[in-house]
Amino acid sequence: MSQLIPEGVDPSIPNVARMYDYYLGGKDNFEADRAAADQVLKLFPETRSAALENREFLRRAVRYLVEAGVDQIVDLGSGLPTQGNTHEIAPQARVVYVDYDAVVCAHARALLAGSNVAVLQADVRQPDRLLEDLRELVDLRRPVAFLMLAILHFIPDEPEEGAGAYEIVARLREAGVAGSHLVVSHAIDARPDTTPEALEIYRHATASLSLRTKEEIARFFDGYTLVEPGLVYPKDWRPDTPPERESSVGYAGVGVKR
Numbered sequence: 560m561s562q563l564i565p566e567g568v569d570p571s572i573p574n575v576a577r578m579y580d581y582y583l584g585g586k587d588n589f590e591a592d593r594a595a596a597d598q599v600l601k602l603f604p605e606t607r608s609a610a611l612e613n614r615e616f617l618r619r620a621v622r623y624l625v626e627a628g629v630d631q632i633v634d635l636g637s638g639l640p641t642q643g644n645t646h647e648i649a650p651q652a653r654v655v656y657v658d659y660d661a662v663v664c665a666h667a668r669a670l671l672a673g674s675n676v677a678v679l680q681a682d683v684r685q686p687d688r689l690l691e692d693l694r695e696l697v698d699l700r701r702p703v704a705f706l707m708l709a710i711l712h713f714i715p716d717e718p719e720e721g722a723g724a725y726e727i728v729a730r731l732r733e734a735g736v737a738g739s740h741l742v743v744s745h746a747i748d749a750r751p752d753t754t755p756e757a758l759e760i761y762r763h764a765t766a767s768l769s770l771r772t773k774e775e776i777a778r779f780f781d782g783y784t785l786v787e788p789g790l791v792y793p794k795d796w797r798p799d800t801p802p803e804r805e806s807s808v809g810y811a812g813v814g815v816k817r
């Protein structure tokens with residue numbers, strides 16, 4: 560990986576953003592990230608295609624938001640810049656990338672200088688501070704879309720510190736006016752026989768996994784109306800071409816606040 564290693568970052572701890580970058584075929588990862596990701600891939604070979612399907616869902620969901628007239632997008636847990644970043648899919652929109660990871664933010668800033676894009680290093684488990692910072696960057700009196708793709712499964716219902724996943728989503732919903740959107744993708748416990756081993760790998764990484772059922776993921780949309788086709792496998796959300804695979808390891812949906 561390149562020169563952008565901010566002070567205080569320990570490259571020997573597997574990092575969930577860089578493991579994901581590795582699944583996607585990116586180069587912004589260290590040896591420890593690749594080793595942990597390879598262990599996960601051994602248990603769940605479909606992780607790589609699931610990550611790619613998740614990015615494709617992001618592309619179609621952001622395209623939908625643009626067509627729906629949303630011009631402010633907050634991408635929470637945005638991850639390392641890769642191909643098809645939100646601001647590239649929605650070039651006319653104001654895009655704010657939020658991540659708590661110093662390496663992610665350093666890369667995002669290096670890539671994005673000068674565009675209609677902001678990068679905010681923040682932990683979503685501190686929603687008060689997050690919203691205070693966001694008010695400086697977007698106009699919350701107008702509709703905004705909150706993207707929460709592949710981040711909520713890193714946040715338990717009741718973490719030791721800060722707000723839990725449902726509380727964070729509720730705070731964001733309260734902060735958005737009618738016409739605001741929530742976009743979520745989230746991993747499920749697709750193979751209970753091998754899941755404990757995968758959970759163990761993530762326990763030694765920068766964030767543990769909190770897998771949820773479809774019903775539990777649906778609860779994130781309380782107070783929103785799910786747009787068609789509802790909460791489905793990411794590959795089945797308004798696909799451009801018929802999906803090749805049958806099953807998936809997660810669910811995805813887009814909700815609008817009425």
Ligand SMILES: C[S@@+](CC[C@H](N)C(=O)[O-])C[C@H]1O[C@@H](n2cnc3c(N)ncnc32)[C@H](O)[C@@H]1O
Pocket residue numbers: 575576579613614617635636637638639657658659660663681682683684707708709710713714766
């Ligand atoms: C698997 S990546 C997903 C990247 C992108 N959203 C996507 O779906 O392609 C998860 C990202 O969430 C970030 N993340 C995890 N917990 C977070 C938190 N509490 N606050 C902010 N970002 C967080 C990680 O640093 C990582 O970049």
